[in-house]
Amino acid sequence: MTLVMVVDDDQDLAEMLGIVLTSAGIDVDLVSRGDEVLEVFRANPPDLVLLDVMLPGLNGIEVCRLIRAESMVPIVMLSAKGDTLDVVEGLEAGADDYMIKPFKHPSELVARIRTRLRRSSAGLSGRLTLADLAIDLVAHQVTRGGKVIALTRLEFDLLVALAKEPRRVFTRDALLSEVWGYRHSTDTRLVNVHVQRLRAKVEHDPENPEIVVTVRGVGYKAGVTGGA
Amino acid sequence: MTRSIRVARFRNSLAFKVIFSTVLLCLGVVWLTGSALYAQLSEGIRKVKVESSVAETRSAIFNAQYRIILASDSEAKAIKQIVDDIIVNSPSVIGTAINGREVALLRTAPTLKGAIDYQRTSNQMLVTSIPKELRTRVQKDISTQWSETLIQYSDGTQVPALAVGEKITIPKAGSYEMYLLFSLTSQNATLDLLSRSLLFTGLALLLLITLITSLVVRQIVRPVREAARIAEGFTAGDLSQRMQIKGKDEIARLGTAFNEMALSLQNQITRLENLSRVQQRFVSDVSHELRTPLTTLRMASEVIHSSRDQFDPNIARSAELLVAQIDRFERLLEDLLEVSRFDAEVAILESVEFDMVALASRCISDLSLLAKERATRIDLVHPEETVLIHADIRRVERILRNLLTNAIEYSDSKPIKVRIVASEDEVAVGVRDHGVGLEEASAYRVFDRFWRADPSRARVRGGTGLGLSIALEDARLHNGELEAWGRPGQGAHFVLTLPRRAGGEVLSRPIRLQPKDYPSTIRPSTIL
Numbered sequence: 001m002t003l004v005m006v007v008d009d010d011q012d013l014a015e016m017l018g019i020v021l022t023s024a025g026i027d028v029d030l031v032s033r034g035d036e037v038l039e040v041f042r043a044n045p046p047d048l049v050l051l052d053v054m055l056p057g058l059n060g061i062e063v064c065r066l067i068r069a070e071s072m073v074p075i076v077m078l079s080a081k082g083d084t085l086d087v088v089e090g091l092e093a094g095a096d097d098y099m100i101k102p103f104k105h106p107s108e109l110v111a112r113i114r115t116r117l118r119r120s121s122a123g124l125s126g127r128l129t130l131a132d133l134a135i136d137l138v139a140h141q142v143t144r145g146g147k148v149i150a151l152t153r154l155e156f157d158l159l160v161a162l163a164k165e166p167r168r169v170f171t172r173d174a175l176l177s178e179v180w181g182y183r184h185s186t187d188t189r190l191v192n193v194h195v196q197r198l199r200a201k202v203e204h205d206p207e208n209p210e211i212v213v214t215v216r217g218v219g220y221k222a223g224v225t226g227g228a
Numbered sequence: 229m230t231r232s233i234r235v236a237r238f239r240n241s242l243a244f245k246v247i248f249s250t251v252l253l254c255l256g257v258v259w260l261t262g263s264a265l266y267a268q269l270s271e272g273i274r275k276v277k278v279e280s281s282v283a284e285t286r287s288a289i290f291n292a293q294y295r296i297i298l299a300s301d302s303e304a305k306a307i308k309q310i311v312d313d314i315i316v317n318s319p320s321v322i323g324t325a326i327n328g329r330e331v332a333l334l335r336t337a338p339t340l341k342g343a344i345d346y347q348r349t350s351n352q353m354l355v356t357s358i359p360k361e362l363r364t365r366v367q368k369d370i371s372t373q374w375s376e377t378l379i380q381y382s383d384g385t386q387v388p389a390l391a392v393g394e395k396i397t398i399p400k401a402g403s404y405e406m407y408l409l410f411s412l413t414s415q416n417a418t419l420d421l422l423s424r425s426l427l428f429t430g431l432a433l434l435l436l437i438t439l440i441t442s443l444v445v446r447q448i449v450r451p452v453r454e455a456a457r458i459a460e461g462f463t464a465g466d467l468s469q470r471m472q473i474k475g476k477d478e479i480a481r482l483g484t485a486f487n488e489m490a491l492s493l494q495n496q497i498t499r500l501e502n503l504s505r506v507q508q509r510f511v512s513d514v515s516h517e518l519r520t521p522l523t524t525l526r527m528a529s530e531v532i533h534s535s536r537d538q539f540d541p542n543i544a545r546s547a548e549l550l551v552a553q554i555d556r557f558e559r560l561l562e563d564l565l566e567v568s569r570f571d572a573e574v575a576i577l578e579s580v581e582f583d584m585v586a587l588a589s590r591c592i593s594d595l596s597l598l599a600k601e602r603a604t605r606i607d608l609v610h611p612e613e614t615v616l617i618h619a620d621i622r623r624v625e626r627i628l629r630n631l632l633t634n635a636i637e638y639s640d641s642k643p644i645k646v647r648i649v650a651s652e653d654e655v656a657v658g659v660r661d662h663g664v665g666l667e668e669a670s671a672y673r674v675f676d677r678f679w680r681a682d683p684s685r686a687r688v689r690g691g692t693g694l695g696l697s698i699a700l701e702d703a704r705l706h707n708g709e710l711e712a713w714g715r716p717g718q719g720a721h722f723v724l725t726l727p728r729r730a731g732g733e734v735l736s737r738p739i740r741l742q743p744k745d746y747p748s749t750i751r752p753s754t755i756l
Contacts, residue, residue: 010520010521010524012521012524013520013521013523013524016523016524016527016528017527019527019531020527020530020531023531054516080515080516080519080520101519101520101522101523102519102522102523102525102526102558103523103526103527105530106526106527106530106531107530173590187622188580188621189578216581217581217582217583217614217616
């Protein structure tokens with residue numbers, strides 16, 4: 001049984017989220033204060049964290065940073081603010097995805113959570129190479145010269161999506177649907193921020209990316225693979 | 229070119245204007261007083277000269293007459309001797325003495341028979357030196373007469389002079405006129421010196437006045453210039469600058485008044501900024517406070533809605549209405565927030581490069597379901613190559629959705645045509661429907677908030693009445709244009725024109741607002 005930690009100070013909304021997730025077959029842990037999150041998180045590690053931005057005690061962005069410092073667990077931010085700054089701040093703090101209240105379709109929330117929980121490489125096995133990176137789909141690990149590079153699950157999924165089809169140019173929309181499970185969205189901020197974060201971890205020089213290459217006016221593609 | 233610059237300088241510089249007019253006025257005053265002074269002085273000098281000359285002439289002629297009368301009994305030879313003495317000895321030669329004079333004894337009537345001709349002039353002066361007009365006056369009058377003239381010598385030299393004359397009688401010889409000619413050379417020299425001094429003094433005065441005026445003007449103009457500079461700074465947004473105040477004169481009062489105005493302006497602006505910040509904060513808080521319960525409401529309604537099959541028809545329908553109205557409420561909230569963001573001028577562009585054709589195609593396919601419900605279809609006409617544009621894709625998508633939804637709602641089940649045309653600097657999207665259309669005069673009002681073409685007509689289901697208004701603001705945020713055309717029964721045409729690069733300008737219109745398929749040749753007179 002999967003466990004989702006719901007952090008929201010609004011009791012009614014938290015309860016409602018609990019009802020929706022439970023009826024979708026997901027266990028729920030409710031936390032209402034930002035400064036209590038880490039304690040509960042350590043005591044009972046969840047498979048995913050659903051995190052509100054405005055929290056008493058400690059705000060969501062800070063909580064997100066603290067969780068990210070010790071775990072690669074998927075984090076989905078919940079925000080009542082649609083303004084770019086908040087969204088980007090949340091993503092830069094380490095969130096994989098965000099949802100703006102009110103959600104367009106509650107079923108979409110469940111779908112997004114399932115996408116984040118599913119291992120995108122589940123159907124695949126073996127290894128992929130991208131430039132000088134070795135991607136182990138089974139161990140869920142990326143190594144460069146035998147050295148492990150720590151990636152969040154989302155960053156791993158993003159890298160695998162690009163590496164699986166090295167010749168394909170992915171539009172931002174295509175990445176949104178394949179990696180995040182969005183049906184239709186033009187929210188390119190999400191893609192941009194994560195590409196930046198992925199580059200910061202895997203590129204030799206993030207200013208001149210060679211692994212995740214920008215295709216002007218279209219999107220991104222995998223860089224030239226050395227041996228393949 | 230230089231002339232126009234000079235004129236512009238004259239028009240633009242207060243100091244230059246003041247100095248120029250002051251100098252011009254002073255020139256007039258100096259000229260007037262100078263010439264009046266000169267006239268008075270020269271008149272005085274002349275008068276003195278004339279008076280002394282007349283007195284001298286009188287005494288000389290009286291003396292000569294006396295000597296001639298005393299000798300009247302002597303021989304003609306003795307008289308001739310006296311006359312010669314008078315003529316030769318009395319003058320001092322002009323040119324050697326400053327106050328030199330010449331003497332002339334001229335015969336009035338023809339010589340009596342046998343008498344000696346005493347007509348003589350001193351120093352070979354020509355008789356023509358004495359004007360005829362003077363001689364006539366002397367001959368008619370017994371008193372002393374005078375006139376200005378030029379002494380002419382036989383060698384051709386000329387000297388300005390004053391001629392004074394009187395009748396004189398020589399016994400046994402008839403009537404003669406005796407003239408004394410006084411050189412005016414020294415008087416003229418004095419007058420020349422005088423005029424030169426006056427001219428020099430005038431010029432010096434003018435120069436001094438120019439200097440003083442420019443000093444004074446600078447004193448006045450400098451604070452004015454400073455005030456202008458600070459006012460310009462205010463316009464540019466620098467509210468911190470103030471004028472420096474020295475003393476307690478009018479300029480200082482101007483400075484104080486200016487600074488008070490600046491302070492009051494700064495306070496007002498700060499107050500307004502605070503108000504706007506408070507307003508923005510309020511909107512943001514309201515949004516947050518409303519959204520959380522709305523989220524719960526929405527999820528709850530969705531849960532109820534998903535099991536509506538188990539309810540009786542009335543409750544099932546109620547669940548559907550609940551979901552639909554929560555949807556609508558949410559859209560209204562979104563639109564209101566967006567409008568308040570535009571009003572608070574906090575809306576910002578997040579420009580990326582994208583293909584307008586791809587975006588339009590996606591919007592059309594997203595709305596195809598709605599189009600099908602309204603029994604219409606949307607055709608897209610576009611160039612073969614991609615139409616790249618640098619703009620805020622979220623806003624452009626919202627504009628397109630608003631225009632398309634609007635067209636579908638009013639299409640009257642007739643097909644809708646979307647056209648994309650790109651030029652070097654602009655990308656235009658035209659949305660043409662052939663539905664109910666709108667009044668020509670309403671073309672501007674469609675962008676008004678909550679505007680309805682026909683108040684009795686029900687609002688389009690689910691519409692907020694803010695869509696087109698937001699679309700217009702979105703277009704303007706890009707420096708773009710959104711315009712509407714319509715005729716009753718002829719449908720409507722909305723044209724969005726955006727600069728190709730963010731921050732660019734719309735210089736031309738790739739799509740004309742008046743649709744091509746509208747028969748513009750129809751004139752009222754042809755309708756019978």
